[in-house]
Amino acid sequence: EVQLVESGGGLVQPGGSLRLSCAASEFSVSSNYMSWVRQAPGKGLEWVSIIYSGGSTYYADSVKGRFTISRDNLKNTLYLQMNSLRAEDTAVYYCARDLFIDSRGHGMDVWGQGTTVTVSS
């Protein structure tokens, strides 16, 4: 079954660090665009970061310089290293496959179950 399973969330103090993992099954992380999307409590979806199949990476302005997206091709796993965490980073974090479906473009067609990050003292 094609799926994504996230892990690594938890409670961290402001200024701390956390690394999220997203393990993929039945497809290759390295052959696809992969995104992280977050959702603060009671709020909407916020795109966080993307890694292209070629390795280029991009970030939302809100996390640029603090978060790093990466992947391990052998483990078929996507990561999000989060440093200098702030209270406003508190959210459920989802990883998603950003698939080139056809000529009509990309869509996030496979999502993980989400992992909760709470930044609080």
Added chain:
Amino acid sequence: DIQMTQSPSSLSASVGDRVTITCRASQSISIYLNWYQQKPGKAPKLLIYGASSLQSGVPSRFSGSGSGTDFTLTISSLHPEDFATYYCQQSYSTPRTFGQGTKVEIK
């Protein structure tokens, strides 16, 4: 960055109603507009990609239209399982911005 604006933010409707949600981009995104459905405590689900293409397995009561800056999601006849929050998202460029969401509630 491209800003996505949805309207309304919420709506109340009854089972069987026709529902339309709109999404406007701050600049032209051609047809690169996706729609997602999210239920409480669950991950979003892709419904429509490329403005009007139905994702595999999605019921045909869902449809999308538009190009350029103005798009719509239509549910032709609301089913009980359609009460959820709907988000548009542009895939024209990075960052992949989302609209703020439209909550469809039971009247």
